[in-house]
Amino acid sequence: MTTxxxxxxxxxxxxxxDPTRRAIVSRLARGDATVTELAAPFAMSLPGISKHLxxxxxxxxxxxxxxxxxxxxxxxxxxxxxxxDWITTNRRVWDERFDKLDVLLADLQPARxxxxxxxx
Amino acid sequence: MxxxxxxxxxxxxxxxxxxxxxxxxxxxxxxxxxxxDLARFWGPAGVSAPRDRITxxxxxxxxxxxxxxxxxxxxxxxxxxxxxxxxxxxxxxWTESHSGMxxxxxxxxxxxxxxxxxxxxxxxxxxxxxxxxxxxxxxxLDRFAAYLGGLVAR
Numbered sequence: 001m002t003t004x005x006x007x008x009x010x011x012x013x014x015x016x017x018d019p020t021r022r023a024i025v026s027r028l029a030r031g032d033a034t035v036t037e038l039a040a041p042f043a044m045s046l047p048g049i050s051k052h053l054x055x056x057x058x059x060x061x062x063x064x065x066x067x068x069x070x071x072x073x074x075x076x077x078x079x080x081x082x083x084x085d086w087i088t089t090n091r092r093v094w095d096e097r098f099d100k101l102d103v104l105l106a107d108l109q110p111a112r113x114x115x116x117x118x119x120x
Numbered sequence: 121m122x123x124x125x126x127x128x129x130x131x132x133x134x135x136x137x138x139x140x141x142x143x144x145x146x147x148x149x150x151x152x153x154x155x156x157d158l159a160r161f162w163g164p165a166g167v168s169a170p171r172d173r174i175t176x177x178x179x180x181x182x183x184x185x186x187x188x189x190x191x192x193x194x195x196x197x198x199x200x201x202x203x204x205x206x207x208x209x210x211x212x213x214w215t216e217s218h219s220g221m222x223x224x225x226x227x228x229x230x231x232x233x234x235x236x237x238x239x240x241x242x243x244x245x246x247x248x249x250x251x252x253x254x255x256x257x258x259x260x261l262d263r264f265a266a267y268l269g270g271l272v273a274r
Contacts, residue, residue, distance in 0.1 A: 096164035105143040
């Protein structure tokens with residue numbers, strides 16, 4: 001069942017809809033990094049990267065420590081889990097529905113069950 | 121029997137499910153639009169969809185309402201949708217009112233007793249309407265799930 005509300009999901013999907021932000025998330029999956037480290041692979045200014053980081057932070061996908069001098073960014077894997085859960089839950093619901101529909105259709109067509117069991 | 125689709129269809133944020141049933145197309149379509157039948161399969165495993173709480177008005181603008189009840193704890197998941205397109209016995213399209221999610225069901229006759237049902241579930245809200253989302257990467261939620269799975273699994 002889909003228990004998660006749409007809002008955090010919207011925020012996560014929207015944040016991940018951008019290729020730069022996906023690249024940042026991929027980088028952070030390997031470990032925490034500072035803004036300067038994150039900016040290095042991109043032909044982008046630090047303010048440009050900061051804008052993307054703010055979007056990611058608002059979506060809950062990353063967090064930044066307030067106290068540390070270089071404020072390293074940290075990937076919040078559970079927020080990714082939320083997006084992944086939504087997709088897999090939807091898939092499972094349809095799979096299970098169709099399993100039941102398969103049984104129902106067999107019930108509704110009693111004449112067809114016998115030849116199939118006989119290997120026809 | 122299940123053929124699990126991952127084909128990108130060009131629509132952003134779309135999940136694709138497909139299953140082949142050994143039954144005529146008219147019968148499969150009828151099951152998807154008759155509350156008596158829906159009550160027997162609409163709830164996934166461990167979930168019921170009581171007959172008296174299913175409403176089907178299968179015509180454009182008509183409502184499609186269900187309540188799924190969790191057998192374990194009685195919690196309820198009401199869903200209200202409105203049909204956008206109804207073309208018996210080949211096509212059903214509805215949009216869920218609360219989520220904006222669009223579900224397109226195609227019924228393809230593979231033979232007199234064989235029907236493929238293709239579900240295209242589009243997650244409409246903002247995220248997937250952005251131009252960058254439509255640029256390619258997210259054209260299939262299946263690919264997106266694989267991507268996220270790779271990150272989460274670390």
